[in-house]
Amino acid sequence: MALSLLDKYPRLATTENEKGLTALQVLLWMRKRTRVLQSEKTTEAMFRAAKSGNIMVLKFIFNYNPNLFMEVNPQGQNLLHITISNRQISVFRLILHKGAYKNMLVLHVDREGYNILHLAGMLAAEERFGSPIHQFLIHSEELWFREVEKIVPPIYKTMENEKLMTPKKVFYMEHKELSEKAITELKGIASNFLVVAALLVSIGMSALLTIKTNNTSGKHLIFEENIWYIIFLLSVGVGVSLCVVSMHCFTSVILPSSWSPNITCVNSSLARITFGYLFIYASIGILGIFSTISGVILVYTFLPNWIFYVIVACCGISTAMFYVFLYCSLLLTVRLTLALCQKYGVMMLTKLGFEISWEPFFLD
Structure with missing residues (x-):
């Protein structure tokens, strides 16, 4: 489009406005601004999708521009931080399959010194569960914390945030009540x-x-x-x-x-x-x-x-x-029994030297 304008109006290459910009420079600046705005909207859409667990939107965005993985919100939190804070298991599993991007997201710390394990130790929002059964909820919270703990470096497990609290201390303080x-x-x-x-x-x-x-x-x-x-x-x-x-x-x-x-x-x-x-x-x-x-x-x-x-x-x-x-109660009891058997089974097999990887139970 710029070439066609130059062919018709050659003076556009030299004519300047009051700010000393030529028409082509103004056009280039407008295109860059449009791209920045589009990128900001896409990033905002990505964070909203992660918060709500919309896998379809996230896959589309990742295919469109994988570099958006590294974007952060005003609080300095990246995609993995938001996913863990909102307990979005499906998004969490999607990120785990992203290889090098996942490793970089895991190492990120937000502006308050929280790593992803600190956020896993925070109490989940009550609106996610409606009217929760507390004993099932706290067990699900602990399993979630242990699952996130598996992917962080050892030094992050004892890292203190700005309030001088380690992830485990955050977890126990948040879940005391x-x-x-x-x-x-x-x-x-x-x-x-x-x-x-x-x-x-x-x-x-x-x-x-x-x-x-x-x-x-x-x-x-x-x-x-x-x-x-x-x-x-x-x-x-x-x-x-x-x-x-x-x-x-x-x-x-x-x-x-x-x-x-x-x-x-x-x-x-x-x-x-x-x-x-x-x-x-x-x-x-x-x-x-x-x-x-x-x-x-x-x-x-x-x-x-x-x-x-x-x-x-x-x-x-x-x-x-x-x-x-009692179908719902029985179903939850069976799932919880399997989770408990899995937990203690993995502990025993690990002590015997076997490495077993089972998909964890969460209260969705």
Whole structure:
């Protein structure tokens, strides 16, 4: 375009305005300014995408200009700082696959002396979780901190910010109140489930002691009477045993293992109460289906078979509805159990000299 203008108007190359600039110099300055404005808008869009976890926009920007990786906001924070502050796991994993760019982002420190591990130790914004369950949230926060800790140089783990606080000190100070709430919450849940477990144990023992016994082996519904006795005794025995184990788990949470709430105490209580959940859920399923059905068949032998079919259906439906209504709680319990098993499994395998890399659990 500049060449065509020069061909038509040769004087543009020498004519100057009041600032001493030629027309071509003004045109060049306007193009540079447009590029700067476009770059600033793109950088702002990149930071917003990182904050909201918009992977599609970030991939497009990275393909357009990978150098935008190194841009910082007015607080001196780069893309990785913003990602970690907002707990955007998908963006975090995307950055980890960027090789040399990732290494440079990890080493960056913002204007207040915070490295990425300091920011991982900050408490996440509450609006990310809605109405959080504190014990799950604090466990997810600790896993997030440990995951970020894996990618920082050793010296960054003890680096102090402008407030003379190391990343671990930031983490414990930020999560102190959450830790206290989690301990109180865990003790309340354990007390409630302890009552349920005690009730199940008393019902199971009462049924075990009051069921009639005889030496006959007549034919009953599906199985012989002796088989139903075996099913009843085994189901009650296993169900009551699981309840007793869950009671021990809940009791250990209620009794103080530490005089001051801390992250280790929370995680220990969380592990015990999680396994207590699993044991009592399994006990309800066993006692609700196998013990109830076998007990009814052994007591009411004089009734027609169709009544037993109705009872079997009712027991199955009621137990299934129990698990359906608790679907979210069960799903979170299973995920948390897997995370705890993964955590302790990795610790044991690491001590044995094995290097295992598993994808961590986070509370999204």
